[in-house]
Amino acid sequence: MSQLIFTKEEIEAEHDYVMPHVEYDIQLHGGFDAQGNYLSPRTLNRWRAIEAWHDQLALRGVPIVEASTDLLTEPNFPNVDQQVLLLRHGFEQSFWDSITITGLIEARGRALAEIVAPDFQSIIVEDISGMALGHMNNGLLTAHGWDEGGRPETDIGGHDVMWFVARDLIFGQDAYPIPEAPVSIGREKDEREMEQLPVEHETLIAFLMNLLMIEVRAERAFQFYEAVIGSPETFADKANESTHAIKLVNRIRLDESVHVAWLQSAISEFRSLTINTVDGPQVLGAEIIDPVWRKMVHWHAVEMHEVARPLAKAALRESLLDTKDGDSLFSEFESLAA
Numbered sequence: 206m207s208q209l210i211f212t213k214e215e216i217e218a219e220h221d222y223v224m225p226h227v228e229y230d231i232q233l234h235g236g237f238d239a240q241g242n243y244l245s246p247r248t249l250n251r252w253r254a255i256e257a258w259h260d261q262l263a264l265r266g267v268p269i270v271e272a273s274t275d276l277l278t279e280p281n282f283p284n285v286d287q288q289v290l291l292l293r294h295g296f297e298q299s300f301w302d303s304i305t306i307t308g309l310i311e312a313r314g315r316a317l318a319e320i321v322a323p324d325f326q327s328i329i330v331e332d333i334s335g336m337a338l339g340h341m342n343n344g345l346l347t348a349h350g351w352d353e354g355g356r357p358e359t360d361i362g363g364h365d366v367m368w369f370v371a372r373d374l375i376f377g378q379d380a381y382p383i384p385e386a387p388v389s390i391g392r393e394k395d396e397r398e399m400e401q402l403p404v405e406h407e408t409l410i411a412f413l414m415n416l417l418m419i420e421v422r423a424e425r426a427f428q429f430y431e432a433v434i435g436s437p438e439t440f441a442d443k444a445n446e447s448t449h450a451i452k453l454v455n456r457i458r459l460d461e462s463v464h465v466a467w468l469q470s471a472i473s474e475f476r477s478l479t480i481n482t483v484d485g486p487q488v489l490g491a492e493i494i495d496p497v498w499r500k501m502v503h504w505h506a507v508e509m510h511e512v513a514r515p516l517a518k519a520a521l522r523e524s525l526l527d528t529k530d531g532d533s534l535f536s537e538f539e540s541l542a543a
Contacts, residue, residue, distance in 0.1 A: 216343055328480055
């Protein structure tokens, strides 16, 4: 039988890298094997653990919760063709800002390493010691947080620094002022939605569902950045730099896949387990979280775009109309909408 229980040290363990991951004279997390293949940080045992937990779900006949970009029904704004058009006409700052804000948000992710999950075994009937739910305080949250924003006690950069390096490869350093990142990129609710659970358990489960959908949106962002940077109509004078920037984006993408996988495992496990509710009755976890998951998917897929898109479009239109031929450029931009 595959190992299902891991220590914190095992989950956080690194590969024995043959070559460190260094860009712009900055040491970044992860490293390379003897064949030059990139190895994500802290995945010596983490992937093995998650695969074992997924296999356990399969043996129990439990479906893995979907976490693909198929969930995202609304198009990206701007889309690839629209962003390429802006770059072709010299409007670079919005793309620079986009990459920078992504890095700033990744830096906030380091806070995951400081989270202490409540004791889920106290509300779950089945033994969770051999599940992802039983390992949140045994390395899953710390490893995830360090992946995103680095370890504060080291000078090794995480995803935040990797995004800034990718940006600087194609734009150069300090091309524009640092933009302000949004306060939140997740669904927030003032009222409770899972009152069958203790508040602290509800808060974390809702957080994990939010985080999984943010990771799904990140996958579409990877596709967007790769397509824009790799377009023959953009950064043609920096072919080597843009190729290398895409490699960095795809290293981040590889790192994020382990986050998606453990979150899928934890949420799928909770759906399949028997929960002791605060009111006394025992219910299946799916009865508690499925209605909230549907709302979570809809918010990330539809609602947030309905709010953000008109504001972003209005700001872009204003900046374009202040320039020569801005009206015709904005009309062309609009014609490229999905």
